[in-house]
Amino acid sequence: NAGVTQTPKFRILKIGQSMTLQCAQDMNHNYMYWYRQDPGMGLKLIYYSVGAGITDKGEVPNGYNVSRSTTEDFPLRLELAAPSQTSVYFCASRNRGFSPGELFFGEGSRLTVL
Amino acid sequence: KNEVEQSPQNLTAQEGEFITINCSYSVGISALHWLQQHPGGGIVSLFMLSSGKKKHGRLIATINIQEKHSSLHITASHPRDSAVYICAVGGSEKLVFGKGTKLTVNP
Numbered sequence: 001n002a003g004v005t006q007t008p009k010f011r012i013l014k015i016g017q018s019m020t021l022q023c024a025q026d027m028n029h030n031y032m033y034w035y036r037q038d039p040g041m042g043l044k045l046i047y048y049s050v051g052a053g054i055t056d057k058g059e060v061p062n063g064y065n066v067s068r069s070t071t072e073d074f075p076l077r078l079e080l081a082a083p084s085q086t087s088v089y090f091c092a093s094r095n096r097g098f099s100p101g102e103l104f105f106g107e108g109s110r111l112t113v114l
Numbered sequence: 115k116n117e118v119e120q121s122p123q124n125l126t127a128q129e130g131e132f133i134t135i136n137c138s139y140s141v142g143i144s145a146l147h148w149l150q151q152h153p154g155g156g157i158v159s160l161f162m163l164s165s166g167k168k169k170h171g172r173l174i175a176t177i178n179i180q181e182k183h184s185s186l187h188i189t190a191s192h193p194r195d196s197a198v199y200i201c202a203v204g205g206s207e208k209l210v211f212g213k214g215t216k217l218t219v220n221p
Binding site for chain 1: 162209
């Protein structure tokens with residue numbers, strides 16, 4: 001049982017480049033999330049999905065895009081990378097329900113934009 | 115004012131001490147989460163609670179819905195407890211996170 005798997009763990013990008021952060025979960029969770037964590041700040045929600053084919057913006061969606069074609073996968077696309085996108089990115093998932101379950105996080109992806 | 119406030123921001127303790135970390139929130143919630151993040155590491159869920167109290171080993175989490183307040187207690191603290199502890203609250207879909215409390219336990 002792998003849980004939530006994120007790749008890559010580290011990446012350096014040049015300004016203007018694009019890339020995709022991959023996230024996959026094997027727990028059949030409906031809800032999936034992308035957060036960014038900046039030093040000294042709480043986790044900020046970028047995008048989330050409540051099921052395959054459904055995505056919605058969070059607090060800080062500008063410069064990012066997502067898709068959810070399957071229950072398992074929730075990739076985050078960075079277009080035209082900017083230094084402000086230097087951060088640690090976490091993917092998370094949990095069950096849907098009247099009382100949604102515990103959150104499961106990936107190990108994080110550290111992105112530097114130079 | 116942030117929707118989720120944690121206190122203290124930083125906490126240093128000696129091994130064996132009783133630790134309390136507090137979380138106050140201003141939004142309506144269906145559940146509150148306590149998370150742990152070790153330096154350079156990932157984030158793991160410690161507790162999810164919507165009422166009362168939960169205990170897991172040396173960790174105890176309580177919540178008072180009326181006062182919109184939760185506490186995380188660590189009994190007999192150990193250096194391996196050194197980490198950032200994060201409080202998160204929310205409804206059925208999204209969560210709001212506190213900035214975290216950095217705990218250092220010295221031997």
